[in-house]
Amino acid sequence: MFHGTLDQQTASGLDTLRKRIDAAGIPSSKLDETLILATWNIREFGRRPRTPAAIHFIAEILGQFDLIAITELRDNLTDLRKVMDVLGGYWKVVFSDFNTDAAGNRERIAYLYDSRAVVFSGLVAEADPPKRKDRKTKKYVSTIEWWRSPFMASFRAGNFDFVLLTAHIRWGAGEGDRLAELTQLAEWVQNRMKEKHVFDRDIGSCPRRWCRWIEQSRPAARFQLAL
Numbered sequence: 001m002f003h004g005t006l007d008q009q010t011a012s013g014l015d016t017l018r019k020r021i022d023a024a025g026i027p028s029s030k031l032d033e034t035l036i037l038a039t040w041n042i043r044e045f046g047r048r049p050r051t052p053a054a055i056h057f058i059a060e061i062l063g064q065f066d067l068i069a070i071t072e073l074r075d076n077l078t079d080l081r082k083v084m085d086v087l088g089g090y091w092k093v094v095f096s097d098f099n100t101d102a103a104g105n106r107e108r109i110a111y112l113y114d115s116r117a118v119v120f121s122g123l124v125a126e127a128d129p130p131k132r133k134d135r136k137t138k139k140y141v142s143t144i145e146w147w148r149s150p151f152m153a154s155f156r157a158g159n160f161d162f163v164l165l166t167a168h169i170r171w172g173a174g175e176g177d178r179l180a181e182l183t184q185l186a187e188w189v190q191n192r193m194k195e196k197h198v199f200d201r202d203i204g205s206c207p208r209r210w211c212r213w214i215e216q217s218r219p220a221a222r223f224q225l226a227l
Helices: 008-024 052-062 078-087 175-191 208-217
Strands: 037-045 067-074 091-095 107-114 119-126 131-133 140-142 151-157 160-166 197-199
Touching (some): 067 160
Parallel strands (some): 037 067
């Protein structure tokens, strides 16, 4: 990571942030031994240009992990590229297409990773909902209507191959709105549990069985920052 020459205010803010990171006790990554994962909803990331200071702060936080699922990444990737410039050449990214309708909010999901610790291994796709045949039209139609399509990609760390799946669930008017979509996603996951998946999520609340599945993939630390 290279922050370059900083103004006094940004340098001071970065020093304060590093103290907060140290206090959070994020585990250190050990090559071929551990993999530090995180998920971060960077609110409306790319909708408006971040300040130079914010770019450095975001990069400093992301750099504490080996692989990060980012939600609310917008169609404009300029700020993401600026963050990656600070992180350095080892950092790579794979991301989904953005939704053009109002429901999708022009959002993407991305996986940002340090290629020294983990590598992308080929699979990148949106979760494909199951289909059934309509008796009248004879066409196969989806049984799930995702608010925003869950996004998954495959990675390898040492001899460990895995798939991450990230969903940005609609907040809605209440818990019921979230539970309905999460239940559908949980059922989709359950049908794929014969595969070796690691699941991630960005949600406010979830069904009990779904929470048990995702508990193991909680990030090492969360930062509530307005950047």
